[in-house]
Amino acid sequence: MAKKTAATKSKVKYSKETYTFWYESMLLMRRFEEKAGQLYGQQKIRGFCHLYIGQEACASGAISALTPDDKWITxxxxxAHPLGLGTDPGAVMAELYGxxxxxxxxxxxxxxxxxxxKNFMGGHGIVGAQIPMGLGMGFAEKYKGTKNLAICYMGDGAVRQGA
Known part of the structure; x- marks a missing residue:
């Protein structure tokens, strides 16, 4: 007899609405990023333009698991994060255009x-700078006595940045 794993013991069932939310939010994020990349290549977006292509499921899944009162930083x-949280795509694109x-x-x-x-406390241009700020946001929620969370996104390069 095969050994039972956590995956075979219980199967989580998600609603059609959840699957639809994931699909629509990931599609919005991907199409937005593709257009931003195209516009950057045409030099219509100035400065830097770092895309989130291939990581859409991370933001979409977390958004569906957390509450609107939770805090976000990256x-x-x-x-992609503010798009998934409901920020107007026109406002995000306008920001890219300055x-x-x-x-x-x-x-x-x-x-x-x-x-x-949307409790999106921003993207930060210094690698790893979001980590202590995210920690501070989490402590602030604890001190206020809320049950809110702070989610801090980082890549492997940010992990060893000092703080």
């Missing part, structure tokens, strides 16, 4: 998207 691959209608009035560009209304 580094400079930060276009327009006043952008999420930070066009001053942050690709690496510094921010949306306080």
């Amino acid at each position: 580094a400079y691959r930060c276009h 327009k006043a209608t952008g999420t930070t009035k066009g001053k942050g560009g690709s690496m510094h998207i921010f949306d306080k209304e």
Whole structure:
């Protein structure tokens, strides 16, 4: 008899709505990033433009697992997170173009998207800088006595950055 693993003991069932949310949010993120990459190649988006292509499931899955009151922070691959959280794609694209209608009035560009209304505390251009800030956000929620979480995205290069 085969040994039972955690995967065979219990199968989690997700609703059609959850699968639809994942698909639609990942598709929005991917298409947005593809267009941003195209526009960057045409030099219509200035500065840097770091894409989130291939990582959409990370943001989409986490968004469906957390609550709207939880806090989010990441580094400079930060276009997809606010899109998944419900930020207007036009406002994110306007930010990439440096327009006043952008999420930070066009001053942050690709690496510094921010949306306080969605509890997205931003992308940060310094590798690893989001880690101590994310920790501070988590401690702030603890001190306030909430049950809110802070999720901090980082890559392997950010793990050893000091703080």
